[in-house]
Amino acid sequence: MADILSPTTPEQLRDAVSWALGAKTPVEIIGSGTKRAFGHAVKTNAVLDCSKLSGILFYEPEELVISARAGTPLADIKAALAEKNQQFHFEPGNFPGLLADNSVSDAGTIGGLVACNLAGPRRIKVGAARDHVLGFEAVSGRAEDFKSGGRVMKNVTGFDLSKLMSGSFGTLGVMHTVTLKVMPCDETSATVIVTCDDPQSAGKAMTLAMRSENEVSAAAWISSADVSALDIPLASEFGGGLVALRVEGPKPSVAWRAEALCKALAPFGQTHEFADSYSHRLWQFVADVKPFAGSAEKAGLLWRVSVPPASGGDVCARLMAATGGNAMMDWAGGLIWLQLSGSDAMDQLIREVARNAGGQADLVRAPEALRETVPVFQAENPALAKINAKIKDNFDPEGILNPERLVPRNLIGEGA
Amino acid sequence: MLRMPEPDQNTLARRKDIIAAMREIIPAVGGVIVDDDQLRPYECDGLMAYRQLPMIVVLPENTEQVAAILKYCHTNKVRVVPRGAGTGLSGGALPMADAITISMMKFNRVLEIDWDNRAAVVQPGVTNLGITRAVEHEGFYYAPDPSSQIACSIGGNIAENSGGVHSLKYGLTTNNVLGVEMVTIEGEILRIGGKGLDQTGYDLLGIITGSEGLLGIVTEVTVRILRKPETARALLLGFNSSEEGGKCVAAIIAAGIIPGGLEMMDAPAIKATEDFVHAGYPLDVEALLLAELDGPQVEVDYLIERVGKIATDYGAVYSRISETEEERLLFWSGRKNAFPAIGRISPDYMCMDGTIPRVRLAEVLAGMQELSKRHGLGVANVFHAGDGNLHPLIMFDANKAGDLEKAEEFGADILKLCVGVGGVLSGEHGIGVEKRDLMGEMFTTDDMKHQERIKMAFDEDQLLNPGKVFPTLHGCGELKTLHAKAVADKFPDIPRF
Numbered sequence: 001m002a003d004i005l006s007p008t009t010p011e012q013l014r015d016a017v018s019w020a021l022g023a024k025t026p027v028e029i030i031g032s033g034t035k036r037a038f039g040h041a042v043k044t045n046a047v048l049d050c051s052k053l054s055g056i057l058f059y060e061p062e063e064l065v066i067s068a069r070a071g072t073p074l075a076d077i078k079a080a081l082a083e084k085n086q087q088f089h090f091e092p093g094n095f096p097g098l099l100a101d102n103s104v105s106d107a108g109t110i111g112g113l114v115a116c117n118l119a120g121p122r123r124i125k126v127g128a129a130r131d132h133v134l135g136f137e138a139v140s141g142r143a144e145d146f147k148s149g150g151r152v153m154k155n156v157t158g159f160d161l162s163k164l165m166s167g168s169f170g171t172l173g174v175m176h177t178v179t180l181k182v183m184p185c186d187e188t189s190a191t192v193i194v195t196c197d198d199p200q201s202a203g204k205a206m207t208l209a210m211r212s213e214n215e216v217s218a219a220a221w222i223s224s225a226d227v228s229a230l231d232i233p234l235a236s237e238f239g240g241g242l243v244a245l246r247v248e249g250p251k252p253s254v255a256w257r258a259e260a261l262c263k264a265l266a267p268f269g270q271t272h273e274f275a276d277s278y279s280h281r282l283w284q285f286v287a288d289v290k291p292f293a294g295s296a297e298k299a300g301l302l303w304r305v306s307v308p309p310a311s312g313g314d315v316c317a318r319l320m321a322a323t324g325g326n327a328m329m330d331w332a333g334g335l336i337w338l339q340l341s342g343s344d345a346m347d348q349l350i351r352e353v354a355r356n357a358g359g360q361a362d363l364v365r366a367p368e369a370l371r372e373t374v375p376v377f378q379a380e381n382p383a384l385a386k387i388n389a390k391i392k393d394n395f396d397p398e399g400i401l402n403p404e405r406l407v408p409r410n411l412i413g414e415g416a
Numbered sequence: 417m418l419r420m421p422e423p424d425q426n427t428l429a430r431r432k433d434i435i436a437a438m439r440e441i442i443p444a445v446g447g448v449i450v451d452d453d454q455l456r457p458y459e460c461d462g463l464m465a466y467r468q469l470p471m472i473v474v475l476p477e478n479t480e481q482v483a484a485i486l487k488y489c490h491t492n493k494v495r496v497v498p499r500g501a502g503t504g505l506s507g508g509a510l511p512m513a514d515a516i517t518i519s520m521m522k523f524n525r526v527l528e529i530d531w532d533n534r535a536a537v538v539q540p541g542v543t544n545l546g547i548t549r550a551v552e553h554e555g556f557y558y559a560p561d562p563s564s565q566i567a568c569s570i571g572g573n574i575a576e577n578s579g580g581v582h583s584l585k586y587g588l589t590t591n592n593v594l595g596v597e598m599v600t601i602e603g604e605i606l607r608i609g610g611k612g613l614d615q616t617g618y619d620l621l622g623i624i625t626g627s628e629g630l631l632g633i634v635t636e637v638t639v640r641i642l643r644k645p646e647t648a649r650a651l652l653l654g655f656n657s658s659e660e661g662g663k664c665v666a667a668i669i670a671a672g673i674i675p676g677g678l679e680m681m682d683a684p685a686i687k688a689t690e691d692f693v694h695a696g697y698p699l700d701v702e703a704l705l706l707a708e709l710d711g712p713q714v715e716v717d718y719l720i721e722r723v724g725k726i727a728t729d730y731g732a733v734y735s736r737i738s739e740t741e742e743e744r745l746l747f748w749s750g751r752k753n754a755f756p757a758i759g760r761i762s763p764d765y766m767c768m769d770g771t772i773p774r775v776r777l778a779e780v781l782a783g784m785q786e787l788s789k790r791h792g793l794g795v796a797n798v799f800h801a802g803d804g805n806l807h808p809l810i811m812f813d814a815n816k817a818g819d820l821e822k823a824e825e826f827g828a829d830i831l832k833l834c835v836g837v838g839g840v841l842s843g844e845h846g847i848g849v850e851k852r853d854l855m856g857e858m859f860t861t862d863d864m865k866h867q868e869r870i871k872m873a874f875d876e877d878q879l880l881n882p883g884k885v886f887p888t889l890h891g892c893g894e895l896k897t898l899h900a901k902a903v904a905d906k907f908p909d910i911p912r913f
Contacts (some may be wrong), residue, residue: 005442011618021898057578060773060775061670062666062667062669062670062774062775063666063773063774064669064773065773075705085672104505117619124613126587127587127591128613130619130622131590131591133843140866142898142899143801144862144866144867144899145860145862146863146866147859148862148863148867149747149773150838150839150840151584151773151804151838152771152773152804152805152838152840152843153584153802153803153804153805153838154579154588154770154800154803154804154805155840155841155842155843156576156577156579156588156843156844156846156847157769157840157841157842157846157847157851157855157858157859158847158855158859158864158867158885159576159623159626159627159867159871159885160590160622160623160626161623161866162622163462163590163619163621163623163625163871164618164619164622164623164870166619166622167619168618168619172618173501175598183674184670184671184672184673184674185672188674189571200909208533210534211531211532211643211646211713212643213488213555213643213645213646214750215643215711215712221648226492226781248555248720249711249715250715251842252715252718253711253712253715254716256712256714256715257712257737286437297519303521304614306612306613306614307534307612308530308533308610308611308612309532309611309612310530310532310533310536315687334612334613335613335614341547358610358611358612358614359612359614360612360614360698362614362616365771369557373424375615376708377616378616379616380616380617381607382619383600383606384607384617385607385617386607387600387606387620387873387874388617388618388620390872390873391618391869391870391873393875394869394870394895394896395869397896397898398898404832407618410580
């Protein structure tokens with residue numbers, strides 16, 4: 001039975017880490033525990049449960065800033081933002097839904113979202129969580145309090161440790177407070193769809209749209225196999241796959257740009273424009289990667305392949321042909337979700353294709369046994385790995401925070 | 417008075433050997449500068465109150481040369497000061513008597529424009545505006561636009577994480593850089609990031625951006641380029657108080673409008689700039705707001721009307737909308753010339769750079785007036801109203817005994833005031849040497865030690881840009897020592913299950 005520590009204050013959190021440090025007992029850090037299956041299993045009997053470090057500390061809509069304890073449920077934060085017609089601009093989807101069956105929407109905590117540096121379709125325009133974290137407070141593996149950043153939009157005071165903590169999976173410090181930039185929701189949005197079966201021509205269509213002056217805020221390709229799951233009339237009537245392009249902003253501007261996109265994309269296929277409500281539904285579908293949601297047992301293996309966007313179409317076609325998997329593209333081709341039905345991760349093949357395109361591939365979902373032998377995250381090159389190891393060692397010298405979560409000892413040097 | 421690390425006599429004694437080694441690495445004529453009169457142009461950066469001749473200056477031409485120089489410096493324990501265009505305002509490129517200043521200005525080529533990925537690959541000595549110049553024929557531009565953009569280098573922008581007037585909508589340098597090639601002090605060449613959006617491992621790109629030359633020397637940069645908005649129009653709005661102006665800014669943002677630019681000036685700044693450039697600014701208002709909307713014509717026309725209406729509702733006593741591109745540029749000419757305009761009415765000025773939560777604006781401006789009286793020096797304010805980044809310009813006369821010291825104290829008091837209301841020391845100019853000794857106002861020793869532990873991971877011997885950013889450099893041994901707290905089996909206060 002695991003020893004679970006549940007601090008309720010930052011001071012208690014420091015005491016808990018202090019205990020782990022003194023007892024040389026590694027801890028697995030969790031918020032609500034919805035992303036535990038992402039990354040490698042942390043082999044320890046002690047769990048540091050941060051879910052009681054919860055609550056919004058301040059939310060000032062006119063200042064575009066929200067600050068909360070790291071264990072605050074994402075659903076609470078999103079509800080508070082929605083009340084003021086605001087949002088996280090980086091549009092995180094329901095990532096926990098990719099790891100479990102029947103996940104509720106907006107599962108997880110704000111701390112977990114930052115620690116995993118999540119982002120949705122709008123990333124192609126506005127970046128990921130790391131671009132919106134203004135500051136944090138944490139306890140490092142040295143059991144020392146430290147903070148960086150602040151609550152203002154523009155800040156170059158000292159090294160930007162907020163970036164470092166974003167996407168560090170709790171391996172450098174345990175955050176108890178995070179402060180993020182928020183943005184107003186746009187007045188309206190529209191989505192232009194273009195019928196497109198083949199990922200290569202979809203890639204070309206998305207590249208053309210991104211190069212245009214229409215300020216496309218999201219660009220995705222949904223294959224014919226998944227369009228029916230969209231549950232939007234017309235989309236399925238068209239038959240076949242489709243490219244979706246979103247524009248957002250004031251009404252007259254959205255209308256003008258959507259029309260321009262329809263014209264520009266006509267050579268690629270039949271075009272159609274969805275207004276606000278269907279547009280929302282479609283992008284929630286893409287953000288949540290709906291067609292591939294579920295547990296590893298029921299929904300198979302899931303890869304997240306990140307490449308320079310313009311090469312996404314070619315890479316996607318090659319991966320689908322080579323693996324026989326299903327795929328969906330987001331970030332104008334910069335992100336390829338690849339679902340495999342068998343038990344073979346095909347990691348060497350997939351990583352080679354990604355690397356040759358100047359990208360990388362992470363195994364987002366796989367049974368724990370498979371993650372024992374296949375690195376979840378693509379290995380850094382050795383020079384960067386050396387620096388990363390030094391940073392880890394300087395922040396967590398005894399290796400007590402989420403050890404081996406990113407790279408298990410037996411897999412060091414693999415996954416290149 | 418600012419203290420820099422003592423020059424290392426041992427290094428100074430080896431100067432001849434060091435020069436010979438550098439000449440071997442950089443055979444080109446003029447690649448190694450050693451004479452005092454030629455070193456003179458490098459004695460300071462944009463923070464001209466501090467000057468120091470470098471031991472020598474080298475101008476490498478390619479990555480291999482940079483790697484060889486740094487490897488030599490690492491082996492022989494010679495300190496290094498990286499330098500871009502030298503426009504920085506916080507003394508980040510201030511030389512040291514015992515250090516080699518490495519100027520990166522021969523790295524001035526645009527290497528590749530990848531239109532399909534909307535990325536430009538350039539060398540670090542290319543100017544900020546140079547990137548836009550290289551892509552504008554296809555309707556693209558590079559978004560961050562510090563006011564020194566005509567001269568400042570993209571490498572320097574990365575060192576300082578530079579902002580500009582459009583950063584609320586388009587982000588800072590850190591949000592627009594996709595990748596770098598960087599040489600470590602050990603002479604190792606790293607490639608971090610690229611044209612894709614994810615990078616594996618810790619976010620080193622995010623740490624390097626804004627690290628003020630303390631972690632390595634960037635030799636290649638990949639940035640995101642954006643389509644230039646179809647059009648832009650600006651509004652000039654006058655208010656009877658800065659508080660009213662601030663409330664109007666809050667109302668615009670609360671209405672869901674994020675203008676491309678949102679700048680404010682106080683009465684002394686309005687008067688100084690109007691006298692200088694005759695932009696047609698009203699002289700009978702206490703605060704002037706310059707709001708710019710950019711995007712498709714239909715969007716701009718629609719939003720400019722909405723902003724105009726909000727301004728009227730929030731008590732604007734003066735309102736003018738640009739009808740032509742010439743008029744828009746005229747509106748901006750005052751704001752963009754605010755610094756030289758102050759230079760005309762005061763022998764010297766010092767530009768501060770704190771950021772505050774916008775809602776505290778009126779209070780901070782009032783506090784600044786108090787400080788102005790106390791220190792007996794005038795102050796004019798221009799600020800990026802959208803993101804709360806203030807640029808108070810303290811007016812003084814360096815030829816008057818004690819004036820510089822008074823100005824520095826005044827500046828420090830302003831920054832303390834900013835930090836006191838939840839703000840920060842620097843919004844976009846960096847810490848450098850200028851604000852180094854104020855870091856303790858914002859950070860605890862442990863906060864700073866964690867930053868220094870990043871430094872340790874890159875540069876254990878502290879050879880890169882020493883004396884900058886951190887008030888006290890802790891030794892590596894001290895940073896690594898684990899001050900293990902008392903260990904207890906049980907913490908009765910922590911709920912356990």
